[in-house]
Amino acid sequence: QQPVQSPQAVILREGEDAVINCSSSKALYSVHWYRQKHGEAPVFLMILLKGGEQKGHEKISASFNEKKQQSSLYLTASQLSYSGTYFCGTEGGSQGNLIFGKGTKLSVKP
Amino acid sequence: GAGVSQSPRYKVAKRGQDVALRCDPISGHVSLFWYQQALGQGPEFLTYFQNEAQLDKSGLPSDRFFAERPEGSVSTLKIQRTQQEDSAVYLCASSSRIGEADTQYFGPGTRLTVL
Numbered sequence: 558q559q560p561v562q563s564p565q566a567v568i569l570r571e572g573e574d575a576v577i578n579c580s581s582s583k584a585l586y587s588v589h590w591y592r593q594k595h596g597e598a599p600v601f602l603m604i605l606l607k608g609g610e611q612k613g614h615e616k617i618s619a620s621f622n623e624k625k626q627q628s629s630l631y632l633t634a635s636q637l638s639y640s641g642t643y644f645c646g647t648e649g650g651s652q653g654n655l656i657f658g659k660g661t662k663l664s665v666k667p
Numbered sequence: 668g669a670g671v672s673q674s675p676r677y678k679v680a681k682r683g684q685d686v687a688l689r690c691d692p693i694s695g696h697v698s699l700f701w702y703q704q705a706l707g708q709g710p711e712f713l714t715y716f717q718n719e720a721q722l723d724k725s726g727l728p729s730d731r732f733f734a735e736r737p738e739g740s741v742s743t744l745k746i747q748r749t750q751q752e753d754s755a756v757y758l759c760a761s762s763s764r765i766g767e768a769d770t771q772y773f774g775p776g777t778r779l780t781v782l
Binding site: 559589591597598599600601604644646653654655656657658659660 | 670671698700707708709710711712715723726758762765769770771772773774775776
């Protein structure tokens, strides 16, 4: 029950906006978003919880539609540092292990 | 404070060799996860520890994979008789609490190449 991310890749000019989507076939309690640069650790961006609570990054916003089992990550006024692969993760079990999507590769050009 | 560290960062093994990968979680973190990340894919869950107890090993791909966390802090993932399909990045993550919806902090990973 791997979540499905879209788009697979996106290229932006600095300052442009992007939306990355994540959908699941099962009911969700939470959605986790990470960004990974090549050869580096995934870096935590945000958790969205059922009921509307969010925990995370100041410059990135996200939504969580519990009924549709979907989440979207909004990147506004993109910067070069936003480049990387974005992963959404959904719960795989009660202990908190995550099931990640295949990722969305974001490239921000000057 | 220090984040999650992993060693070695890179490991090259000949097919059939045994390898051991180390993870130092953030001090005091109760939960520890191991993930495997193939090239161009998202991380895939391998196993979970709550303190020293291994509570979930459902993601381990075969009985050649073994993990331990004897004192509830440092963890080691061991792969016996490595095969080419074991080549991947092995990521360790820790979190301060138990259960869902807690932030997992990832280490930089160990890139394993099996020749």
